[in-house]
Amino acid sequence: MLDKKEEKKHWEHIYQTKxxxxxxxxxxxxxxxxxxxxxxxxxxxQRIIDVxxxxxxxxxxxxxxxxxxxxxxxxxxxxxxxxxxxxGETANQIEWYETDVTAFQPVHPYELWHDRTxxxxxxxxxxxxxxxxxxxNTLVPNGHLIIATFAIDGPSxxxxxxxxxxxxxxxxxxxxEEFELLEVRNxxxxxxxxxxxxxxxxxxxxxxxSLFRV
Ligand SMILES: C[S@@+](CC[C@H](N)C(=O)[O-])C[C@H]1O[C@@H](n2cnc3c(N)ncnc32)[C@H](O)[C@@H]1O
Numbered sequence: 001m002l003d004k005k006e007e008k009k010h011w012e013h014i015y016q017t018k019x020x021x022x023x024x025x026x027x028x029x030x031x032x033x034x035x036x037x038x039x040x041x042x043x044x045x046q047r048i049i050d051v052x053x054x055x056x057x058x059x060x061x062x063x064x065x066x067x068x069x070x071x072x073x074x075x076x077x078x079x080x081x082x083x084x085x086x087x088g089e090t091a092n093q094i095e096w097y098e099t100d101v102t103a104f105q106p107v108h109p110y111e112l113w114h115d116r117t118x119x120x121x122x123x124x125x126x127x128x129x130x131x132x133x134x135x136x137n138t139l140v141p142n143g144h145l146i147i148a149t150f151a152i153d154g155p156s157x158x159x160x161x162x163x164x165x166x167x168x169x170x171x172x173x174x175x176x177e178e179f180e181l182l183e184v185r186n187x188x189x190x191x192x193x194x195x196x197x198x199x200x201x202x203x204x205x206x207x208x209x210s211l212f213r214v
């Protein structure tokens with residue numbers, strides 16, 4: 001089990017020793033994420049944050065589609081550097097946060113939180129609580145939440161680390177009643193080494209909770 005310092009070291013080491021094109025989670029087309037974002041009927045002026053986005057090309061795709069308020073958060077500086085270098089000048093129009101998501105303090109709210117295979121690394125209940133706290137501090141009421149994890153019949157490790165596999169009841173129990181589950185989709189991801197990995201994507205909407213009761 002890694003402590004917080006070791007966790008960051010682990011991820012920096014991965015990105016310093018491997019090309020982002022050869023890591024297991026690399027995708028040439030983040031089609032499921034794009035499809036689910038499209039389903040939210042998201043206004044292109046609203047803010048999207050890709051949590052644990054690392055060197056993923058999701059941000060490039062969203063930028064090309066005309067989304068204007070994009071942010072990428074990752075614990076690894078090296079992963080963000082890959083993305084910035086790839087994007088060139090465009091990187092200046094994107095917000096970058098090098099931080100552990102469980103300690104994230106947003107400078108402004110976001111309307112969509114996307115996380116592909118980050119939450120599943122949180123094997124301690126306390127870290128999951130901190131993640132949900134950061135999520136609630138970041139996402140507006142009626143905001144959209146997309147989380148992908150390894151499926152119940154998927155791998156039990158990712159990047160050499162233990163993970164927690166989720167189905168809808170397990171994830172809903174962690175995320176809480178404030179989030180309404182709208183859609184669940186399965187994906188078989190083929191890694192660059194041609195290994196099949198089963199993922200599940202969950203799309204939620206944050207309920208609007210009124211402070212005034214009649
Ligand atoms: C399996 S990769 C997925 C990357 C990206 N979401 C994708 O789909 O290509 C997990 C990513 O989460 C980042 N990460 C791991 N733990 C994190 C944490 N506690 N806070 C923020 N990022 C984290 C890693 O550096 C890595 O980039």
